[in-house]
Amino acid sequence: xxxxxTSWTDRIEETLIAAILGFMTIVTFANVVARYxxxxxxxxxxxxxxxxxxxxxxxGASYAVKINAHxxxxxxxxxxxxxxxKTLGMISVTVCIIFAFLLLKGAWDYWANFANLPATTxxxxxxxxxxNYRPKGWYxxxxxxxxAILGFMxxxFNDGDEYEKLPRLIPYMVLPVSMALLLxxxxxxxxxxxxxxxxxxxxxHEAEDSIEDAAQYVKDN
Numbered sequence: 001x002x003x004x005x006t007s008w009t010d011r012i013e014e015t016l017i018a019a020i021l022g023f024m025t026i027v028t029f030a031n032v033v034a035r036y037x038x039x040x041x042x043x044x045x046x047x048x049x050x051x052x053x054x055x056x057x058x059x060g061a062s063y064a065v066k067i068n069a070h071x072x073x074x075x076x077x078x079x080x081x082x083x084x085x086k087t088l089g090m091i092s093v094t095v096c097i098i099f100a101f102l103l104l105k106g107a108w109d110y111w112a113n114f115a116n117l118p119a120t121t122x123x124x125x126x127x128x129x130x131x132n133y134r135p136k137g138w139y140x141x142x143x144x145x146x147x148a149i150l151g152f153m154x155x156x157f158n159d160g161d162e163y164e165k166l167p168r169l170i171p172y173m174v175l176p177v178s179m180a181l182l183l184x185x186x187x188x189x190x191x192x193x194x195x196x197x198x199x200x201x202x203x204x205h206e207a208e209d210s211i212e213d214a215a216q217y218v219k220d221n
């Protein structure tokens with residue numbers, strides 16, 4: 001994989017999270033100005049920011065895996081040998097990969113019908129795709145308006161009928177996207193653990209490290 005491609009994949013969550021925070025700030029600020037400055041409000045602002053917050057949380061899960069920031073209990077890991085720690089880490093990451101895969105299946109199955117796509121068959125692992133399903137591409141959000149630039153979606157997902165509001169398939173898209181990223185990051189973490197680049201999946205002694213970093217910062221400045 002090229003350096004450019006690697007750099008791009010490393011910044012997926014960072015770029016999306018930064019954009020989401022920017023949109024949330026702009027919309028919330030505009031709504032405050034409208035309410036207190038013009039005695040009005042942006043009707044769709046609350047629903048829009050709720051969706052963005054959901055994107056933020058779900059994308060944050062994979063980002064935390066990438067930067068090794070998830071909290072955990074390391075009492076056992078700190079008293080075993082390095083080889084045992086690696087073995088336990090590989091067991092943990094295997095379980096996490098399986099769990100993320102199951103989450104991805106569930107996320108796809110929930111979102112797919114909103115995009116007029118078939119969900120997977122199989123209770124735990126995909127065994128194929130549904131032959132008969134109820135398309136839900138016509139489901140809309142409550143208040144978020146439909147941008148004119150997305151008008152092409154009406155022919156693809158709504159049989160040519162006009163969307164009055166933003167279709168739910170767009171905000172719900174974060175479910176399969178975030179779970180796919182989570183699976184990808186756990187696979188990356190497993191590879192790093194196998195290579196010895198990291199020693200555990202969780203952040204260790206977060207409170208103590210944060211205090212020491214803060215104390216060192218104060219001392220240096």
